[in-house]
Amino acid sequence: MAFKVIKENILKDNDKTASKIRSSLKEKKVFMMNMISSPGAGKTSLLEKAGPLLKKEGISFTILTGDCFTSRDAERMDALSLPVVQINTGNACHIDAGLVRAALSNVEIDGLDLVIVENVGNLVCPAEFDIGEDEKVALLSTAEGHDKPEKYPLLIQESEVALINKTDLLEHVDFDMRYAEKSLCTVNPGIKIIRMSCKTGEGIDNFIEWVKDKIKTKKEQKV
Amino acid sequence: MHEMKLIESMVSILNKEVDDVSIHEVKEVHLEVGELRYIVPEIMENCFKHVPKSIKLKNAKLKVMVVPGGKEFTIKGIEY
Numbered sequence: 001m002a003f004k005v006i007k008e009n010i011l012k013d014n015d016k017t018a019s020k021i022r023s024s025l026k027e028k029k030v031f032m033m034n035m036i037s038s039p040g041a042g043k044t045s046l047l048e049k050a051g052p053l054l055k056k057e058g059i060s061f062t063i064l065t066g067d068c069f070t071s072r073d074a075e076r077m078d079a080l081s082l083p084v085v086q087i088n089t090g091n092a093c094h095i096d097a098g099l100v101r102a103a104l105s106n107v108e109i110d111g112l113d114l115v116i117v118e119n120v121g122n123l124v125c126p127a128e129f130d131i132g133e134d135e136k137v138a139l140l141s142t143a144e145g146h147d148k149p150e151k152y153p154l155l156i157q158e159s160e161v162a163l164i165n166k167t168d169l170l171e172h173v174d175f176d177m178r179y180a181e182k183s184l185c186t187v188n189p190g191i192k193i194i195r196m197s198c199k200t201g202e203g204i205d206n207f208i209e210w211v212k213d214k215i216k217t218k219k220e221q222k223v
Numbered sequence: 224m225h226e227m228k229l230i231e232s233m234v235s236i237l238n239k240e241v242d243d244v245s246i247h248e249v250k251e252v253h254l255e256v257g258e259l260r261y262i263v264p265e266i267m268e269n270c271f272k273h274v275p276k277s278i279k280l281k282n283a284k285l286k287v288m289v290v291p292g293g294k295e296f297t298i299k300g301i302e303y
Contacts, residue, residue, distance in 0.1 A: 154259045
């Protein structure tokens with residue numbers, strides 16, 4: 001019996017594609033965010049609220065929306081005249097770098113400020129795959145319970161910001177905001193937390209400010 | 224199910240590694256996976272059994288070693 005040492009990262013092809021996307025967007029000074037949440041937490045609702053506000057701010061953006069089978073989310077955004085490309089992943093529970101590269105080939109990148117990737121609803125798998133984004137955004141909601149940060153630490157560790165949606169439901173659900181925020185900071189001490197409600201609009205402006213800051217920083221970066 | 228996607232990526236690397244005249248049949252593949260990757264080793268081992276692969280890998284078993292608190296996804300090597 002013999003042993004051959006390999007020591008190879010099995011995600012190397014995905015990571016190589018992600019690096020190419022990252023350098024291409026760096027060259028064109030386009031900020032890309034990868035929005036990850038469980039199904040029903042409010043990713044599409046947030047984009048429905050934030051999209052028109054980003055337009056009003058004069059920000060040029062495109063949305064890549066991931067779904068296993070349907071194009072319902074893309075249709076919701078298209079109804080608001082938001083620029084959107086649908087990514088169907090089939091049975092895959094995440095978007096990988098190859099799918100993003102294919103979707104971006106349908107988009108005019110020149111002149112864009114922002115690419116928003118709405119990943120497939122899942123707190124586990126999307127966090128594993130680098131898609132060339134600048135930042136991951138974790139979206140949680142009060143309806144899911146306050147213990148999710150410790151249950152899904154990889155996503156929280158890799159995210160720059162955590163949005164806590166559905167604050168309008170706080171009086172109806174057993175969600176302990178202090179516990180959730182403490183858990184987020186325990187798992188990722190540097191994480192920024194934004195409380196919001198896509199229903200009432202509370203906190204959406206804070207998210208827009210964060211996006212504007214990130215775009216500004218990207219534009220100021222040296223290529 | 225991201226285990227299948229990961230196994231497909233792993234097999235594409237292995238197919239190249241076993242393209243070596245001194246390797247006739249691979250007995251075992253050693254894979255190191257970090258605990259934070261939320262992998263279920265049994266699902267990965269089962270996916271490996273069923274995914275199309277080189278004839279030299281046909282009877283190989285996948286041995287998944289979970290690293291506490293880690294983020295690895297590394298093929299350590301093959302026994303043949």
